[in-house]
Amino acid sequence: MKRNRLRALRWMAMVFAFVLVGAACGTSTDTAGEGETTTATAAESVTTTTAAAAATTATTVGATATTMAPEPQRLLVWNKDETDTFQELIRLFREDNPGVEIELVDRSFENYDTAVALALTSDNPPDVLQQSFAYKSMGAFVKAGEVMPLDAYADQYDWWTRLGTGAASLSFSADGLDYGVGNLYGVHMQGEVVGIYYNKAKLAELGIDPPSTMSEFEAALAAARDGGLLPINLAGATAWTLGQMYHVIQGTIVPAVDTLAWVYGQEGASFDTPGQIEAAQYIADWQEAGYFSDDALGFDYPTSLGTYGGGEGVFMFQGSWANGALSADLGDDLGFFALANDDGEILSVTSTVGASWGIGARTASPDLAAKFIDFVSGPVAAELMAQAGNLVAFQEFTTTKPEPGSS
Structure with missing residues (x-):
């Protein structure tokens, strides 16, 4: 990295010297009026070229830094009634995804829906959230445009197979009024x-x-x-x-x-x-x-x-x-x-199908959020939850997207 930085500084010095020479020659050979114009142009060249060289240096140094230490990615995850099983899932996800930072906000079952609804409209909305498949929860979030449809990610990760006909229970029309139709807005794990x-x-x-x-x-x-x-x-x-x-x-x-x-x-x-x-x-x-x-x-x-x-x-x-x-x-x-x-x-x-995982519409990391949901609703999570005595909703009986309204 030190050698690259020195090489970049040498190029900066060479470019800077070349521009100064060009500026001096231009001023000495032109008339006064033209010289003023030429001098201004030369000065602009010095500024522009020097700035470009500096940008090149910053880019080179930045690229080296990025290669050595990737900038951490962050997810704000809202969860209800945190369990040891979920903490273990977060640990395993971090282990598989070095550099990912997960900030967990936990609320009790009794006040979760109210709290997460306020969080979705705040300056720090969740990237990933649990939501109940009810009109006052998921339906209201869909209507307000506060959660994003997950159909594309369901295709990518084949969540249709995992969800089976339960996908209908996690679907809403875009206006949040019709339950069991429209797009997918949640992925569950626990039955x-x-x-x-x-x-x-x-x-x-x-x-x-x-x-x-x-x-x-x-x-x-x-x-x-x-x-x-x-x-x-x-x-x-x-x-x-x-x-x-x-x-x-x-x-x-x-x-x-x-x-x-x-x-x-x-x-x-x-x-x-x-x-x-x-x-x-x-x-x-x-x-x-x-x-x-x-x-x-x-x-x-x-x-x-x-x-x-x-x-x-x-x-x-x-x-x-x-x-x-x-x-x-x-x-x-x-x-x-x-x-x-x-x-x-x-x-x-x-x-x-239990509380489902959704993605906040204002997240800056939807792909990472989907990757997290895929992990905490996948086979590793199923095994851990079964060991903890939970009824796991993990199906492999269908490979096609269910028809809207099916149940």
Whole structure:
């Protein structure tokens, strides 16, 4: 590098001397008027040539520096509920991509959507972010132009294979109003399914077997109440937990195609149907029967999760994402099942693809962001997440882009 710099300085000196000689000759041979013009031109030549030579030197030195030490690349990543698994994925990504700097912003599940929405409109928006596939989250971001479509990267990395038909759940129309159609805006890793957890030790205490049908479940609820136990541990202060309980019941009554028609906003679809009303009536009846605690509407999700893990309650409607925390508390006493109707049928199962990774529309490094998403949703991530007890959504059954609205 020192030799290159000296060589460049010599060339600068030679060029500078040559221009000075040319300027002197021009001034001495021309008339006064022309000489003034020539002198000005020569001076301009000195300035221009010297600047060009200096630029050449800077370029040469800069090129040498770039070769020796690449300028670090940076990603600002917004994540919800950071885990040891995710920290390990970041470490492995950095190991495979030397010089990449990752700044991680972590927020709790409860306030993440609000916080990341504000961040997207700030002077320091995220390059990569987790987002819920909901109208108030992904839909709102798409409508505001704050996240970018990922179809081109899905083609490049073959995410269509990885996502399978779940790609429809991560698609929105450009106006953010139509769900399940349009462009892809997210890539998920973790699959999630909602069902009913049960405490095996408490069922044994009551002398009953784990239920599977609605009649068996209601009989178990009555037995728990009569035995002095809390039948259902409910986080009533967290609205989405009420929705999950409703959807599990709904799955024993309403065919999946009817529910999805309403979810995707298909023409003529309605939520005001006898089956939907029947599902809601179950919850009203259970409240009347005393299957929830009197203060259930005052408990939020974290509190409910902690009390159930501590042994309060026989059953709990919740998703597979709670498995890690509950297993740590209850161990082999923890069970889980999907509720069927009395004909033994499960007409629909409430499942999701988990929070998805998206790319902020104002990122300066979209290719690097896509590379990061590909890694944290790929086979290495799948293995680590499975080891941590998570349900991994990693599919290899399709190699073509799903039709819009498919599910």
